[in-house]
Amino acid sequence: MTTPLxxxxxxxxxxxxxxxxxxHARRFSCREVMEAYLARSQRLNPTFNALVSLRPDDELLAEAEACDAELARGESRGWMHGMPQAIKDLANAAGLPTTLGSPLMHDFIADEDGLMTARMKAAGCIVIGKTNVPxxxxxxHTFNEVFGTTGNAYDPGRSAGGSSGGATVALALRLLPVADGSDFMGSLRNPAAWANCFGLRPSQGRVPLWPAQDVWINQLVTEGPMGRSVRDVARLLQTQAGWSADSPLSIADEAGALEIGAAFDPRQQRIGWLGDLDAYLPMEPGILDACEHGLRRLEKLGCIVEPAARLGMAPERVWDAWxxxxxVLVASRLAxxxxxxxxxxxIKPEALWEIDQAQGCTANQFLAASVTRTSFHQKMLELFQQHDFLALPTTQxxxxxxxxxxxREIADRTMDTYHRWMEVVIYATFAGLPCxxxxxxxxxxxLPMGMQLIGRPRGDAGLLRLAAAYEGAIGDWLARRPDI
Known part of the structure; x- marks a missing residue:
């Protein structure tokens, strides 16, 4: 007998x-929504530690009631009206701590919203707190000395990934309806893969990052959306995206450029499978098999899946330039x-290592790495002459x-840095491509796994349309919920 919800x-x-x-149909009041999420968070968050710096319940319920009063007057702030949202603890939300997961930032309270937070608030969300980060x-891997470790939604004794680990665990556990995050080296993708969710790294410049120390060179990090459905990911991306004068390299597309409702036929879409780059990337057993199961679902939709040529550049050269x-970018931020x-x-040893490794790096060395990056971008463009999309595992x-x-080791191969085990995610980042x-x-x-689908330059909408078609073919996987 099924227990009614x-x-x-x-x-x-x-x-x-x-x-x-x-x-908006007044089926549930905003207060009822807030009460439901607060009750669930109080029950589950102590075990998983996804949400931090939570605001008092009475404040949140009062804001929800104000949202109900607006609806009663026929007013709506936007599609997120009255919905609870928690901001990744690397971004500012006015009145809340931005700790960055560092004891040195434990007492810092933001006096204004970051741009992404402001845009989501303008769409109607109620910020309930923050999500945990490394x-x-x-x-x-999401752990720090301020709040502790976030446990995986499917096994709290395992890593949740990161750096958007708290956000994705809260999403998978239904502590949030949708989640925001950011991505430098897979931080919107790796935790989504380990939470059976969707995580999008937008094209470089799609979601402007502000405040920022530098708006010209530091484009490897971007904020972006995660969701339990592609529709949610697309909708949150539309909220976060758009040109900003504060971010001069941001994309200024026309309204509707990110709509995924347009006709899309997955048949004959050419998917180039990069796999493990001809055994260059060590993979734990079962990961390539899992991704190939996903590729077969794409084939059933009519996609043409074929092996892709290698990157066109020695991956060792890409890694060294990366x-x-x-x-340089991390050290300048932490200086x-x-x-x-x-x-x-x-400061944790991994961060000190980044800082110390950057000492003595010359302008000529950095520019040489930029030349390599330019060549790599051109090689990726050549791959897109043969394929409409590229595919890789999300994590190794x-x-x-x-x-x-x-x-420390994958398939008997020693990892020589604290992040070498996530090398698979650098290719979309380094080329500025949506993924x-x-x-x-x-x-x-x-335990869940994910696969990266990489789109053409600024091809976020087409990538989302492919992902939406794929979503329709994996209902059995999506139905598998965390056992709580």
């Missing part, structure tokens, strides 16, 4: 788009924290023991 479960089971429709967002870019020598004892390991800092992680099922231990 409670009203709270009925509310939190809805994806963001369906919840928006229910709120210290300074470094490393695809390291220089990453070290203010090391002005006081005593602060070093409060399954969710690992959360007590470990990072995987979405889509679910490809589970292993025998019940």
């Amino acid at each position: 409670s009203t709270d479960d009925e509310i939190t089971d809805l994806d963001a788009s369906a919840l928006s429709e229910a709120i 210290e300074f967002g470094l490393g695809s 390291l220089i870019w990453r070290r 203010p924290f090391t002005l006081k020598e005593a602060n070093r004892s409060h 390991v399954w969710p690992f023991d959360a007590s470990e800092r990072w995987p 979405i992680s889509v679910p490809v099922g589970f292993n025998d231990e019940g």
